[in-house]
Amino acid sequence: MATQCTHVADHVKKVKPNTKGCEECLKTGDTWVHLRMCLECGHVGCCDSSNGRHARAHFHATQHPIIQSAERGEDWRWCYIDDTYI
Template structure:
């Protein structure tokens, strides 16, 4: 299995918006699932959501790792190495 330094070094910051997607809450949009950035705690909507804010955040800001922010899910994804952990 490939080793991903981004996943190995990821932190677990507090969510910046524990109740939903940061951008969708500001605009009144809806989301499907939530993802949390493990660099800064940004909470964004998943790629199944119309706005794909989690991926947009990773692309613009450059933070490499997200985690599911859904109850009962325990996985992380590295955008750089395209590896789930």
């Protein structure tokens, strides 16, 4: 049976991206592979295929569990706690 996310109601807010790139990578001059946006605060971080893995680091620092792809043409959300697509 597939895991279902129970965090949407409490953690998904109406947010806009804080930046047009990974917030941490922009500060350090690093590059990223793909971008993810936190649906609780609008933080933009890089994906797990990027060196910084800043989207996941943001989750660990804040416990904001739900991200969505910030890539053009992609329309999906992910819950880090339940380890599942939404």
